[in-house]
Amino acid sequence: MFLWGSRAETQVAATDEYSTRGAYGLKVCHDAEDATVDIIFVHGITGNRETTWTHKASGVFWPRDLLKSDVPKSRILSHGYNADVTHFWAMTSTNRIGNHAMNLANALAQLRDRTETAERPLIFVVHSLGGLVFEDAMISSKNSAEPHIQSILARTIGVCFLATPHCGSQVANWASVLGNLASVVRQTNTDLLAVLKPDSEVLARIQQDFQTMLRIRREGRAGVMDVTCFYEELPVRGVGEIVPKHSAILPSYNSIGIHANHMDMPRFDTPQDAGYQAISAEILRWTRAHARLQSSAPQPAPLQQFGYPAPAPLSSWPSSYGAPQQQQQLPLGWRQDSYPSQSDSVYGGNRVYPPSSRDGQPAPPELYQQQPSSPSSSPYPQQP
Structure with missing residues (x-):
């Protein structure tokens, strides 16, 4: 069992000021005084803002225990929401995923406003259907009339998708992946499958809107968002692969395999774990690239800050x-x-x-x- 000393407990307590109680909302895992980036973790269905990212045998909660050493100038947050399957896919709330997405966007925007860090870049690490919560949060940010909500999308520079299904507009593919998830959660629960099937259209809409947004940003009409897709390499016993590689990757974006099954792939207990090294390397690469870009960007003239062209040089008059x-x-x-x-x-x-x-x-x-x-x-x- 991973043991905590009194010093570690003191450091953890120092991050509790902006953490919510219970399992929902944002938990601050690490908050450096000189932080230059916010890193946010979002779990999937049946997950939890801590247990999803905690190695079972060692108790290592790697966003707090490992990542802060590799990206020390950071604020690391883990977002929690009601991920019980019967609530996530409730018949009475066909847009439940949209509620979770807006809650995520609002919680982040409010925290960043309260701590005067709204200009800080954002990087997300999302697992399974938590990736869809992230995608819908980005769409909600784009469509919002509130500047503080719009800033979430504007400041997001990268996302690591961990076994997030990208089935596009193919409803049949969504039904297959969701059926695999249902097999893990409730084994062969036909009632649950009946709930999942109609929501395939909602998920297809989210994916289509998100990928359209990615394409627009990549074509240079807005800031580029880096994307890396991680896929599971091992099957779940008795079920098989939950999200096959072809569903977990996005064309033209980087993809990396993690030698674990769907549930174990977001859990690491040592910095030497190949999966941890792959994810942390992407986060570090994006953080450094953004810092270089900011340091080399020319400072606009006063008039340019308001969208006006710079005045002509005096010598050209x-x-x-x-x-x-x-x-x-x-x-x-x-x-x-x-x-x-x-x-x-x-x-x-x-x-x-x-x-x-x-x-x-x-x-x-x-x-x-x-x-x-x-x-x-x-x-x-x-x-x-």
């Missing part, structure tokens, strides 16, 4: 505008501090407004702050 083509010396007897001036917030420094003449010498034309004669030729955006 026609000389008729009064902009100097090169620095000139003031005529003898001129003193810049003798005349009114106004600060220039765009180019810096001050503009001098001298009189038209002094001691018989005309004022140099380059010292005038003249406005363009034609509005269409102004380098600044015109108001309607």
Whole structure:
């Protein structure tokens, strides 16, 4: 059994401030003061925000006990919801998955608002049908009128799918996968299969919308979301593979096998486990790539921050505008501090407004702050 010392217990207690009680909502597993990324775990049906990710023999809860060492500058969260099959697929709530998805999006947005970390990138690790909860949460984020909900999709940079079925619009394929899950949960419960079958259309709709969104982002019309699909390599005794490889992968995206069955593939007890190394390597790669991208991104000019084009360089203005083509010396007897001036917030420094003449010498034309004669030729955006 994996034993805890008093120091570990103190560290765990320090993360409880924003954790919900019980098994539902967000549990903070690790929260570094200098965190630069949020990593969120989402379990599937019959799962739990802790037991799904906990190795049975050793008791190692790897999001907390292993991952924080490989990605120390992170906040690691595990989301829980009512994943009992009879509730997840209740006859009286045909859109139960949509409720879970909105709860996930809201819980994340509220936590990030409360902790002033809404700009932080997000990475998800999702198991089985928890991947569909994630996908529907992304769709809900895209369609939301609330900016704090929209930010969840906008800040998501990657997702690790662990044995999540990607059956597209083929309802028959969904029925097959859901039947396998029913066999594991309730063995051969025909009543449960009757509940699962009509929901295949709901799942097909979620998949179609999510994959369309991925394609749009990949084509460059929005930020790219990295995706890696992990599939089970071992069968469940007496049932076989729950989500076969061809259903667990997405075309054109990276796919990696984990040498375990459907239930055991999200559980690791050592950093040397090949499955853990594969998942943590993807998370670390995405985190580093995002950090490099942010550090190399040019800072926008003030006007650009509001969607306006940057003003043209002063040297490119026609000389008729009064902009100097090169620095000139003031005529003898001129003193810049003798005349009114106004600060220039765009180019810096001050503009001098001298009189038209002094001691018989005309004022140099380059010292005038003249406005363009034609509005269409102004380098600044015109108001309607």
